[in-house]
Amino acid sequence: MATFFGEVVVAPSRAGLDEEEEAREETPEDREIRKEIEKKRYRREIDVLWTWQAGGCAEEPLVCSRFIVAIGRNAAAFLSSFILDSVCWEVVGVVKLWNEWCRTSSTTNVLPTDSFCLFYRLISDPTVLLCQCSCYVAEDQQFQWLEKVFGSMQKKGLQVTILSTCPVADYKTQESTLTLVSPFLKALKTKEFQEEVCCPLLEQPNIVRDLPAA
């Protein structure tokens, strides 16, 4: 594609598939080599560490009635400011991961400016779980996060609430977003969620991406 200035550039295509990726026929040897390199340098595995695992006891699924997940710095800060305190909540887990955008560690002593993903349990009702995920979980790690976190839980009768933020500029609406009163709340809910939602539902054609979507 030629640009206005006459230089030829490869336009990013919505096809979403790298031409090189497609053309390269991988031999089994190539595949092995690629896997090894990926494992060593770009470790995409995520580890979910629960506090009770350290004791070496058998891993039983966590009984959980309500699970609140705050994704992103804003949502995490909301929980820190209004919900969490060291009296009523105890840390029960941490996610350790690495990607090009951030790295989290297994320490539970974090600063608000760190990237972290921690799980808390309400001391007075241990079936209420909370997750603060201020780190970015890359797209190839989102499914893994999902499986590993929810895999540790007994899901019967579980109610999940996901808190997240998006830039107003991403919101699609007939009027300009400049005139919109922000911030504002929108919700998405599954058929099974029967309670009242405290705000309007997200209108088409808006969508949610990344970890909240997963």
Next chain:
Amino acid sequence: IPCDRGGDSATPDFKGFTLLMPAVSVGNVGQLAIDLVISTLDMTKVGYFYTDCLVPMVGNNPYATAEENSTELSINAEVYSLPSKKLVVLQIRSPFIKNKYRPFCETLLSWVKSSKCARVVLLSSSHAYQRDDEQLLGTPLRYLLTPDLEKAVGGRMKELNWKEMEKVAAYPGISDTDKVLHIPGGGITKLLFTESCSEGIQMAVLLKFCSEGDNIPDAFVLVNYLNEWLQLIKSEVSTVQSKWKIPSSWRLLFGNGLPPALF
């Protein structure tokens, strides 16, 4: 990679059905065309793919027509069906996660076999700027058939006067080389097609040459091309375009309203 079927407890049987699906390709033309099919035929969602190969996304029902049906959640890979036309449709709404397109193709094809679909029709597109001189003239639409399907419907394609996708020289500029299939910008089209050929799956690929931009007209052209063959809706020569129903999710494809203060 699990390939679950959510929805009702009774697993719908797709034996003998035609599976219609898009390739995520240049201009997203295949996906837009599929949106038109699902929306116009008012198809019922029967399940989804639970897969880690596609970027996650979720929103409310993209085919909503009224307040009542607008609050069903919709995700990145969903299956719709219309038993009266023996049609099952897969819609893909997000790109592949890096290095996951091969596992997805493998899982998809094994699902096609296990659900006993009679044939697969793949809607796709290819970069218009990669056409050679001959391809620049005439129709921008092409088709491909796997050998098994060629026997069944090859004759129909000839009747419809359709053009088969040309093979290109493996090494352009050198005259005696082998001719290979090359579908630039076609996403997983080539992989799915070649795999189907070798696994004896009846597959047809319908594609249009196009460029990124406003691809809605391309989608209409492609879906009308499909309709020439499958006759999903009645087509009268003059008013064919207006018969397809545009889904509500196509609103605001090119951004929001402008702030009045700009002028």
